[in-house]
Amino acid sequence: MPHDKPILLAAGGTGGHFFPAEALARELLARGRAVTLVTDRRGQAFGDSLPEVPVHRIQAAAPGGGLLGKVKAAVQLGIGTIEARALMRQLDPCAVVGFGGYPSVPTVFAAGRAGIPTVLHEQNAVLGRANRMLAGRARRIAVAFPEMAAVRDADRAKLVRTGNPVRPPIAARRDAGYAAPSADGPVRLLVTGGSQGARVFSEIIPEALRRLPGALRARIELAQQCRPEELDATRARYQGMGLGALTLESFFRDMPDRLAACHLAVTRAGASTVAELTCIGRPALLVPYPHAMDDHQTANARQLAAVGAAWLIPQPDFTAETLAERLTGLLSDPAALAHAARAAHGWGSDDAAVRLADAVVELCGRHCQEDGANGNRIEPSEAAE
Template structure:
């Protein structure tokens, strides 16, 4: 292969799209390849993390409600595609890898028009709308989940499961075995809900904890992300119960918190599911009910189906139902250990390497086995 031609990574600006792009960039750079990132003007890009990766910004807009929002998206995508065509001519890339998000569409589309090999990476268990637009002409589709809704059986020969890369500090938890709780020892419950916490967790979790058997409640050590406006109310409730609790809008040491927890309650974004699996930590997953195409439910169902999590739809999460599930799990160290082991076994810790292998094999014209790469 001609290693002087760059590999272009096209990604929307959110972390869910940008992090796997960054992980692939690191792996390709380590293998001596040139990498260029293309995102929109709002994308945070890699910043100081990878200063050697040039960044090109094009116009794009995500889907917005109403006719005006849709028209603006179309106008921006057309303008971005014109810019992307110019980039494809000047960069002459060996391949373009799309990570989803509408800002990736113009670049992948322009590459497909010029006959440049295109690879898609899908982080979720439901094919995202941007990738859905580009999938028909993509040469390879790299998935994070064994099954992805929206991919037909005819796509099978083009699909390879590479997994979803996780941060290095999460990957390091592979060397931290799951600390199964003891019969009478402290039990650590970690509750997350995004960078600002989920309001529903701030309301339901304290009420669910109050319903736990007293002996279990007094053994509980709770670490919870919560919205600023909910923290004092929740803290007062925990103090009244005699529960040791640490609450904050954001924890900067999340890998350490995950390492020490016996059970996590949280959403089921693609990154969260990948991190839980790589770390080998059991969880109760409450999918965000308004996620596009309900992809978080599909993500949670996959990990739960592998035995690594319990799926609890938000519509069914009452203080009573959550308390009953918590009591059953926290009082059963064997089940928690089994869930941890199942999550660990389901994970793909070498996702970045597998993704790079798949991309370079596509550039070389080497076929990859359907469903995954050789270990």
């Protein structure tokens, strides 16, 4: 029976690749589907959150610098593909879902060779390099953004917009309405740069806030993530500034609450950040990380800015003077903030995992129907031939 055949999720590397896999696993398990995770030797498991999901580890590596690094990576990917082909024979999955990054390459490649339908999930507005390698073998490419770069014309018919799954505590705040700051009330400003913060924010934002009118500074309640080694220096920069409130942490465990409460966020433009901002619907100043692969964070930010959900400031233009001018204008214009919040909320969603699961399950059903109609079901012993 189709439900007896597992769905393999190929993920590893960063949390940006790994969390969507966990969200999909939860949704598939809730539908009574069997799920198995395939990751690389360094990849984490779903751990205590989903102990019922079996984990298989195979070899994989991103191409390193220089000829030697590339050769080593090619060898590891080759070994991983052999291991993945053995898994196809052993597990006989009804579908494989790859979440980008080189840890997904051997599994998706082996599935394509075995005739097992594959779905790729792309979190960013630029198709990642691993997904580009695999796109020709995929039946579906699930995407988070309506406009996708680096997709071949031949693969565009495979695109289906599902969105990028967010954490359950973020999804639970989807209906938290946005109330713009009043003319003389507090202004809650949230600054994040990823789990370890961003050095440029710690350097620029204090100087920008110092340039604001004193009355506006006194209204600002600032919560900012910093690198652990920069906490003391950053706190010193705010000394005597007269902010309404100041919270500096290296990691916010209550991020869903802080995001829902903020009036304006200053953040990078990674895929998970964009998904969380738009799920809850919060306006943001986006400063893309300039060294991201293929500059995908700028592509992400441009799409939000195009629909009025955020304002893009390239890092070379992210100066104290520019930021102070932008903050003065925005924090004095609650209507503009409210408009951006509505646009962000309209762009985002809290059901990406459901939509992604729909696409995967539909593909599983179609594959089983085709096998039954053609009488050519792939047997496990044939999968690697």
